[in-house]
Amino acid sequence: MQKQITCFFYDIFESFGIEPITAKYINMLTLLILALIITYVIDRIIRAILRAISFRIAKQTKSPFDDLLLANKVPRNVAHIIPLIVALKLLPIIFIDFSYIESPLRKILQVLFIVLTLWIVRSVLHTLEDYFKTLPRLKDKPIDSYIQVFMIFAWITGILAAIAVFSSVSIWKFITGFGAASAIILLIFKDTILGFVASIQVSINDMVRIGDWITFEKHGADGDVIEINLATVKVQNFDNTITTIPTYAMISDSFNNWRGMTNSDGRRIKRHLMIRQDSIKFLSEQDIERLKGVQLISSYLEQMSSKIDKYNVQHNADKAILLNGRNLTNIGVFRKYIQTYLENHSAINKDMLLMARQLQPTTQGVPLEIYAFSKDKRWENYEYVMSDLFDHFLASVPFFDLEIFELPNSSTFKA
Structure with missing residues (x-):
């Protein structure tokens, strides 16, 4: 099939008296332009179909989850998958006479596929984050911390997969070798790891919730907690300034939480x-x-x-x-x-x-x-x-x- 398509255009160019070598280049450029048009058209059609289906489902359901999926552009990102697969399938046809160009382009498209997957995962995680914040029992929980942890693991996996694609090394062998550098990784991501552990302890021990009034003299904080994420806790002070405190400081240092007073009768x-x-x-x-x-x-x-x-x-x-x-x-x-x-x-x-x-x-x-x-x-x-x-x-x-x-x-x- 690939040969037949290539030969069809090649024969047309030769019939016009174009030299064989020049005909090959013109043939490649023609197929490349056609492939770009095809992938673009497919992308637009699939995006329109998914968008129409998503809007119809969102109108029929009472749950805010599907509305949040649309707000975070999940259907739009998913629509790019099929055009990217089509582009990968068309590469051998376009560059049948230029295998030295096909190989690096294939790797670039595979890396783009990894990035697209990460983008979809990111959109889904942000949707889950927004949805969990609408639930009354989870409003005061550090949802941001957990979402950021999943996103960090996703990005690390994606980066390793991209390096494995470019180096033509099996990802499992790459991860095995990567383990030898774990000490350096621990040093680089020290604050992130401390923040992750601290956010779990803060959540499990119910030390701080979003909306709590806390005073933290060491960091000059005296106000309401407005955000708890993996690395920091943001406090809006009563003078409307924002104080950012490292999450691990919440378990390593002493601070006052006035929630008990707020929940009491006086x-x-x-x-x-x-x-x-x-x-x-x-x-x-x-x-x-x-x-x-x-x-x-x-x-x-x-x-x-x-x-x-x-x-x-x-x-x-x-x-x-x-x-x-x-x-x-x-x-x-x-x-x-x-x-x-x-x-x-x-x-x-x-x-x-x-x-x-x-x-x-x-x-x-x-x-x-x-x-x-x-x-x-x-x-x-x-x-x-x-x-x-x-x-x-x-x-x-x-x-x-x-x-x-x-x-x-x-x-x-x-x-």
Whole structure:
């Protein structure tokens, strides 16, 4: 068949009186142009057929998968396979008298076939990636990492196959010899391998998900995770800058993940007031009577005064000196006031831990810590609630004859 086609054009050119050698070249060029036209026409026809079939199927099905196949041009890439096979079959006919040209061109077409296969695999993997991201249970998983791993293996296999085609060496022999250079490969792809292992551990241990708020002081990250891939984790900070963190840093270094807070019923408020120690004192009867005017603690003071008086009478305490017997202190009453205020505040979650506690005294005073949980976990609202609370507590301190510690400044020395 090949001889018949070649001889048909060859005889036509010779009938015009063209020399045999020149006729061979003209014959080759003619067949080459015809082959290019045939492959182009076949490519257009198959592409149109596959596109029409794909659109019809996509309209009839509810699944977004076939729409994503079209978006990632999978049918279009598949359409190139048959024209490429036709081109390979036409090579012996075109270059029947030029075998030295046919051999390298065949290798080039075979490599193009490998590249086309990789392109199809890439399109399918991107389709799977987009499809998995539409599934609610997989939205926060590092799908990009797994797709990139498959793509790396595909590209390595394709490169090895292409080298094997050009070198005319069996791919299995080539891979065997390639194993000897594994140490160099491990060194070159160190970050990729570390990232691959880290992305698997991050996924299995559920350390980070897309959408999590994390703080990573070492890398200056404080924001939401927007992407997890093989090599990096991208964090969009609250100032809208993007911080890129190596994936393996997520298992080698320490960072904070705020997912637990986000999923809980409240956001923690943990801050203290530093009370000057020399402002702490026992409360006299006059002080107690004055503080009974504070509505939140009036009933508490009534009850405690009654209990303390009864105790002191039973134990014959000499109240000429306040130190004797039991007494109320201004810091203790203030601590009770803070506790009661928190319990009555509408923005505080009463079902979670709530307390006002005294910490160990320091050289700067006695820390009085507020420990509670805000119902609203949104950052700006949370900050508003916490500021509102401490505005009130700081303004309340003088009513209990207490003072907040501050380092000396110029006005202090002037006074």
